[in-house]
Structure formats: C-alpha cells, structure tokens
Amino acid sequence: MDRLQGMRVFVRVAESGGFAGAARALSMSPAAVTRAVAALEAVIGARLFIRTTRSVKLTEAGGRYLEDCRRILAEIAEAEAAAAGSTATPTGVLTLTAPVQFGRLYVLPVVTDYLTRHPAVTVRALFLDRIVNLIEEGIDVGVRIGHLADSGLTATRVGSVRRVVCAAPSYLERHGVPETPRDLRDHAVIGASNPGTLPEWRFGPEGRTTVGVHARLVCNTVDAALAAALDGWGIARLLSYQVASAVAEGRLRILLTDDEEAPVPIHVVSPGGRRAPAKTRAFVDLAAARLRADPRVNPAA
Structure with a gap:
C-alpha cells in the first residue's frame, strides 16, 4: 500500500465527512477509497472511523492521526517545492478561530485580504466565544484575548x-454615576458570558481590589449584554473593542477608568511555529501586521 496516498485518502474522507464525497473529490471509486482506509487501519492497528448507515465519524485515534497526517502531507508538499527550487506557496484549507465580535470586526477583513493575496487557499473561519483547543479540533490559527496558558x-x-465598566447615559441620569468600584453594589448589574465575567469584578492594575457583584440579568452572549446596557437597564463590564462604537457615538459611557x-x-x-505550513505562516504574518497597525487593537500603533 502507498502509505502517503492512504493518508491523503484518509484526510479527504475526514474533511468530506464520508467515503462517497471523498471518492468524488479524488476521482476514485467508493470501493477504492474504502480499501485505502481499511489498509491504513490495518497498518497502524487502530480504527480511524466509526461507520454507521448514516454517518462516518472519526474515532479518538483517528482525530489524533488526522492532525499528524495533515502536518506530514504539508511538510512533504513544502519539501518538494523547496527541492524544485521554488518558494512554498500557501495552498489548501486554512481553519482559524477567533471570538465572535472580534472576529467579525477585526479578523474577517484580514481573512478577505489574505484570500485575495493567496487564491490557492480556502478559509474556514470559526468565530466562537470559547477557548478552542487548536490541536484537538484541527485548527491552524487562533486569535486569543486574555493571558495565555x-x-x-x-x-x-x-x-x-x-x-471596561459602562452604562448608558439614560441609566446614569436615573441612578447616578458610581464613583468607586464598591458603589456597584447599589446598581443594577448585567453579566456577560465572556472570559472576564466573574461573581467578583477585579479592579486596579494588579486586580487586587475585588467587588462582589450580583447580576440580576445574565446574558449568554456579549451582544445581548451590550443591548441591555444600551437600553439603559444597568451597568455592564465588557471589553473595550466591544463597546468602542457605542462609546464614540455617545450611547455608552465608560466608568471607573x-x-x-x-x-x-x-x-x-x-x-x-516556523515549521507550520506556508498557508499558516502567511496568515499569521499578515494578521500580525494588520492588527498591530490598528490603534483600536494596539494602542501603541
């Protein structure tokens, strides 16, 4: 069995979600695709897929093997290009993730620029308000807001x-402006499902001052918490980029700066790192340059 061809077939089955789709993409018969995957499973001694009449899903071993196969095939492609005397050109599918609102406002323009520059690449953009395990979920690039583990x-x-702590002018006119973090105990508080949401809000450069808050309204999306704050219901704590436009328009005021x-x-x-596929390196380089030049993201720009 051609091990590399088996890997290519396996990766295509995983990405297509089935044997029939992989067969069409590879111009092979479904039977040939099935034989290639079976031969690969026999060689490595583990099942790669769980097959039912309705679906094909990766096993735990298959998920780990998929990332290794992608890496190996990408390295081989780049080695072949280097041996031929050419610079590796970004190709293939690039999967990236970022927080929902940050992704829409700041990452998506980078993505469209990247696609224009590299026509041989397809991008899957997953905008999610959760920490994604890049290795386990097969993600090439992530944008993280927060301190890294x-x-x-x-x-x-x-x-x-x-x-930032913020509220609408209409709320502040009715309930007054908190002068210290402890004044928040006497105000209506809106909770938001972002990494900074805690039963205690921390203040001060080192976060040593804590204030216990009781959020009577807890939203599972930042957009909902922002809408409630804009409606004048209470005080929310969000990230500065999430409220930037509302603050600039005077619809929200930042408090306790x-x-x-x-x-x-x-x-x-x-x-x-630098051994990542060309598609990944090219995106990281472009994203770093674009985001560092944006004063909304990098105040030092």
Missing part, C-alpha cells in the same frame, strides 16, 4: 484591550 503553541502578541485592571493581551497563536 502554557500550551506549547507559538504565540505572537498583536495588541491589547481593556476591560482610574480603577481599571491592566490591559488584556491579544495574541495570534498556532501550532508548529
């Missing part, structure tokens, strides 16, 4: 944002 990923810092925590870093992260 020691994950083994290569991280490029591109800027920072602030956690002297008591803010230190800014929260923004990183572009990816597995593999």
